[in-house]
Amino acid sequence: MFTRVCKLETIPEGGMCLVIASQRHVILAWPDDGALRAFQGVCPHSGTPLSEAAFDGTVLICPSHFWTWDMNTGAAIEPRESALAEYPVKVEDGIVYVDAEAAQELFAPQ
Numbered sequence: 001m002f003t004r005v006c007k008l009e010t011i012p013e014g015g016m017c018l019v020i021a022s023q024r025h026v027i028l029a030w031p032d033d034g035a036l037r038a039f040q041g042v043c044p045h046s047g048t049p050l051s052e053a054a055f056d057g058t059v060l061i062c063p064s065h066f067w068t069w070d071m072n073t074g075a076a077i078e079p080r081e082s083a084l085a086e087y088p089v090k091v092e093d094g095i096v097y098v099d100a101e102a103a104q105e106l107f108a109p110q
């Protein structure tokens with residue numbers, strides 16, 4: 001089920017923000033030259049929110065242990081087994097909606 005999360009104008013191209021949808025942390029990222037995407041907002045390493053993560057317009061970096069992901073796909077860069085789950089996202093009349101129930105959060109093997 002899609003949930004209204006924010007206005008599109010709050011996310012510039014090359015930027016990101018953390019929102020809550022269906023009681024889950026969700027990262028909205030708009031990569032440079034890409035499209036707005038929504039991913040799980042907790043780190044696959046520890047399950048902590050990625051609210052302090054850095055984003056350079058392509059790569060998201062967890063500040064705790066510097067794991068990295070490509071925000072065009074959610075694929076892990078380092079380490080390889082730590083992909084982020086992606087959620088459907090849509091924009092209607094300048095409002096962003098996310099379906100955070102459409103996928104399970106992913107966690108790296110311990």
Ligand code: FES
Pocket residue numbers: 043044045046047048062063064065066067
């Ligand atoms: S908690 Fe994110 S990389 Fe360790």
